[in-house]
Amino acid sequence: MYYAILCEDVPNSLPLRQQARPAHLERLQELLDQGRLLVAGPHPALDTEDPGDAGFTGSLIIAEFDSLEAATAWADSDPYVDAGVFSKVAVKPYKVALP
Secondary structure, three states: OEEEEEEEEOOOOHHHHHHHHHHHHHHHHHHHHOOOEEEEEEEEOOOOOOOHHHOEEEEEEEEEOOOHHHHHHHHHOOHHHHOOOEEEEEEEEEOOOOO
């Protein structure tokens, strides 16, 4: 089943994101290589593709896991969590309806 991992950043998270980004992307690449990643990306702080120094307000990852517990464990061990980027992480079951 798919699970949505909804993350909210701490204020001024950009320096923390930049430091942990390579390890964060490496984990996402593993999901992609396994065919389990539906979509992943950050929420820009401004209404633009490149928010510059304004940074991001959070992230969304939708990926396939065996259970809610497995998805939560995966989310809890993300490098952005370890780096203090996220103030809150919610994991919810997700059903693909379209396309």
